[in-house]
Amino acid sequence: MAPYLVDMASDYAVKTVGLTKRYGDKVAVDGVDLVIPRGVAFGYLGPNGAGKTTLIRMLLGLTRATEGEMYLLGEKVPDHSAKALSKVGAIIEEPRFHGYMTAFENLKIAAAVRGPEAEARIPSSLERVGLIDRSNSKVSSYSLGMRQRLGIARCLLNDPELLVLDEPMNGLDPAGIMEFRYLIRSFVDEGRTVVISSHLLDEIEKTCDAISIVDRGRIVKQGMLEDLSGGFSGSVEVEVDDEALALEVLSRMAEVGSVEVIAPKALKFELVSGAKASQANAELIRSGVMVERLSPLKKSLEEEFLSITSNLGIR
Numbered sequence: 001m002a003p004y005l006v007d008m009a010s011d012y013a014v015k016t017v018g019l020t021k022r023y024g025d026k027v028a029v030d031g032v033d034l035v036i037p038r039g040v041a042f043g044y045l046g047p048n049g050a051g052k053t054t055l056i057r058m059l060l061g062l063t064r065a066t067e068g069e070m071y072l073l074g075e076k077v078p079d080h081s082a083k084a085l086s087k088v089g090a091i092i093e094e095p096r097f098h099g100y101m102t103a104f105e106n107l108k109i110a111a112a113v114r115g116p117e118a119e120a121r122i123p124s125s126l127e128r129v130g131l132i133d134r135s136n137s138k139v140s141s142y143s144l145g146m147r148q149r150l151g152i153a154r155c156l157l158n159d160p161e162l163l164v165l166d167e168p169m170n171g172l173d174p175a176g177i178m179e180f181r182y183l184i185r186s187f188v189d190e191g192r193t194v195v196i197s198s199h200l201l202d203e204i205e206k207t208c209d210a211i212s213i214v215d216r217g218r219i220v221k222q223g224m225l226e227d228l229s230g231g232f233s234g235s236v237e238v239e240v241d242d243e244a245l246a247l248e249v250l251s252r253m254a255e256v257g258s259v260e261v262i263a264p265k266a267l268k269f270e271l272v273s274g275a276k277a278s279q280a281n282a283e284l285i286r287s288g289v290m291v292e293r294l295s296p297l298k299k300s301l302e303e304e305f306l307s308i309t310s311n312l313g314i315r
């Protein structure tokens with residue numbers, strides 16, 4: 001392997017090159033070139049069966065790749081898995097604990113294999129996920145959301161640079177999802193990288209800075225969320241003093257494709273291709289309409305990927 005590729009890989013939390021996993025004739029992960037920058041929340045988004053869990057399992061050394069290369073925090077894996085994984089915390093599917101033991105006892109067992117520094121982090125980890133007051137309760141009394149948070153506390157025992165969470169919000173109620181999102185963002189604020197796999201577009205859009213969309217083992221789109229969404233949709237909302245006059249003015253403009261009144265003193269119109277919102281603004285003012293607010297509307301990620309998502313079954 002050429003050394004330059006290793007150097008480039010160290011810039012990323014995760015980098016894969018042509019990563020492939022076959023089960024017999026079935027290709028679960030198909031030539032994936034994944035690039036996850038450091039210090040972001042990254043969404044690995046795809047429908048069930050797209051190969052998300054398989055990719056995560058390969059990264060963590062739980063299953064072997066059929067082909068390709070993987071780098072975790074700059075270390076080539078599986079060759080240097082031990083070094084890389086010492087800085088990684090992961091939850092695959094639902095975190096498992098001994099239900100008859102308390103949260104504290106469960107973390108003590110987990111810390112025992114990680115060393116004294118991990119043991120010293122138990123109280124702060126429990127505090128961090130909001131479970132310190134319940135740390136002496138048996139885990140069997142915990143809700144799913146509490147068990148997920150305890151899973152995160154266990155990840156924090158080795159102060160990870162990278163957290164990998166497979167479908168972490170599955171089964172959580174809206175309050176649990178909010179808490180989880182807040183936790184993830186706080187980890188990113190500390191400079192950690194958080195990778196989340198999910199089949200829910202909305203969840204990823206609200207939580208992540210960068211994403212890959214994966215379908216049938218292949219990446220179909222990847223990049224920073226702000227670059228992938230947020231283009232001008234062609235629609236403009238405007239607030240005016242006189243909606244009847246504004247309707248009349250906009251309706252006769254060649255630059256405006258369609259226009260409707262959406263609320264008292266508020267209209268929405270579509271610009272024809274190449275036309276600018278400022279042209280409509282100027283014409284309204286020229287015609288004596290007071291323009292209180294004019295907002296060109298951005299495309300949501302959902303709109304941007306409508307064609308992909310409708311084919312893939314991502315909700």
Ligand code: ATP
Pocket residue numbers: 023026027028046047048049050051052053054055
């Ligand atoms: P889900 O969210 O449903 O788990 P996923 O995107 O994580 O979906 P994977 O679990 O990685 O998808 O599965 C990808 C494909 O590989 C699926 O078609 C699955 O049936 C297949 N697969 C996964 N593990 C195995 C295995 N051990 N043996 C054979 N096929 C497998």
